[in-house]
Amino acid sequence: MTSDPLDESDHPADTVPDVTGTAAADPGASQPEPELELELEPEPELEPEPELEPDPELELELEPELEPELEPDAWYDQLFEPARFEQVRFVEVVMVLPSTNPIVVLEEVGPPGRLMRIPIGTPEGVAIGYAAREIPTPKPLTHELFMSTLEAFGITVDCVRITGVRQNAFTAELVLSGPQGSRTLVCRPSDGIALALRQSLVAPIMVAPEVLDEVGFEPDSEPGG
Numbered sequence: 001m002t003s004d005p006l007d008e009s010d011h012p013a014d015t016v017p018d019v020t021g022t023a024a025a026d027p028g029a030s031q032p033e034p035e036l037e038l039e040l041e042p043e044p045e046l047e048p049e050p051e052l053e054p055d056p057e058l059e060l061e062l063e064p065e066l067e068p069e070l071e072p073d074a075w076y077d078q079l080f081e082p083a084r085f086e087q088v089r090f091v092e093v094v095m096v097l098p099s100t101n102p103i104v105v106l107e108e109v110g111p112p113g114r115l116m117r118i119p120i121g122t123p124e125g126v127a128i129g130y131a132a133r134e135i136p137t138p139k140p141l142t143h144e145l146f147m148s149t150l151e152a153f154g155i156t157v158d159c160v161r162i163t164g165v166r167q168n169a170f171t172a173e174l175v176l177s178g179p180q181g182s183r184t185l186v187c188r189p190s191d192g193i194a195l196a197l198r199q200s201l202v203a204p205i206m207v208a209p210e211v212l213d214e215v216g217f218e219p220d221s222e223p224g225g
Contacts (some may be wrong), residue, residue, distance in 0.1 A: 127143045144198055
């Protein structure tokens with residue numbers, strides 16, 4: 001006789017397996033701890049910083065700059081106004097003993113008509129003397145050749161400027177104009193004067209006022225007196 005697998009006689013009541021899959025609750029067993037919930041405190045709201053009001057005691061009252069009243073184009077003329085020079089004229093080339101070098105004598109055109117002397121070399125003195133007296137030479141001198149070259153290229157000497165003096169050494173510049181515009185070249189006073197006198201239309205000789213004030217003297221007084 002076969003036994004029935006579901007026969008309750010083989011399975012006492014206290015050993016009946018739990019077919020539901022759940023074990024009976026044991027009152028002595030430890031219960032699982034509930035999950036801890038963290039309560040986060042809300043972030044405090046930041047109050048906006050109050051705007052700082054300027055201290056009236058620290059405020060500086062700036063007075064508006066007064067702009068000079070100029071005519072429409074006066075500022076342009078002032079910006080490009082050339083330096084002021086006094087015109088002089090050639091007088092002569094002399095020898096003043098005990099010096100062995102010639103001296104060019106120039107005279108102020110306007111009053112008070114002061115004189116000034118510039119020491120130069122002997123060759124330059126000869127060239128200036130020939131040019132001032134329009135003495136022809138068998139062969140062109142250096143300044144005469146240079147003047148012919150300028151004329152061949154359509155360049156003219158506008159003026160000669162004596163710009164400074166230091167320990168009896170003078171500085172000058174030569175102002176030229178031609179098809180390419182105007183140019184200013186640094187030169188020796190003797191060379192500039194020789195070229196100015198060699199031009200068919202004699203170029204003016206100009207002197208800076210401070211130079212004339214320093215070395216100029218009245219006709220009836222000695223230099224430095």
